[in-house]
Amino acid sequence: MTDDDQEKPLTPAIKPPLPPLTVDEELSIELSKQHKGFRNRTICCGIITAVILIISVVMLVLGFTVLHVKNPKINMNSVTIIGLNRVNITDLSIVNLTVVADVSVKNPNVAAFKFEKSNSSLFYHGKVVGVADIPAGIAKARRTLRLNVTVEVIAAEIARNQQFVSDLMAGMLPVESYTKIDGRVKILNIIKRHVTVTMNCSFSVNVTSREIVNQTCKKHVSI
Secondary structure (H helix, E strand, O other): OOHHHOOOOOOOOOOOOOOOOOHHHHHHHHHHHHHHHHHHHHHHHHHHHHHHHHHHHHHHHHHHOOOOOOOOEEEEEEEEEEOHHHOOOOOOOOOEEEEEEEEEEEEOOOOOEEEOOEEEEEEEOOEEEEEEEEOOEEEOOOEEEEEEEEEEEEHHHHHHOOOHHHHHHHOEEEEEEEEEEEEEEEEOOOEEEEEEEEEEEEEEEEOOOOOEEEEEEEEEEEO
16 A cells, blocks of 8 residues: 555644624624623622612511510519518507518510619608619510519608508508619610619508508509
């Protein structure tokens, strides 16, 4: 077999050069690129705007529901006067009584309600006859905290009051109490609210039965 009979490699086809673009074609390509870039930027801006809008709506909904600071509630469940049944109620000059109030603090928020040390005062016809300290504490999220508030009553102050004799004759000793609790609710370290809860209660001591009657309370919350 001769060399002429051997297969020779094919010569690669040479593409003819493209004709130069005209000015109109170059302008059309440039406008197409600009249009495509503008469209991409418009889509990107639209996505960002939609995300911001969704986040804003979610935060607004959370602000009115979960993240909304609700009013803590304070209640006086019961009042007990220790030692009253052993006292001659017509002679209180040398007697001290102890009043124990069962107080509850209900926290409806998703975060804890931390309150500072406070106090509760007992009044007889507008004059203080006893004060109790309420230690600082925490009402956990969506929980109710029970407190026993103990007031040492200076019974002599009641006996010295000008209204004491007439109250004995009527068979009822009217007593009032005032409790104030200052605290703070902090949600996710974002929303912080100072909360003040006050409660004014009134009740009467039945001279004959030595029972607590006619108990009513008014509460107020400021945020």
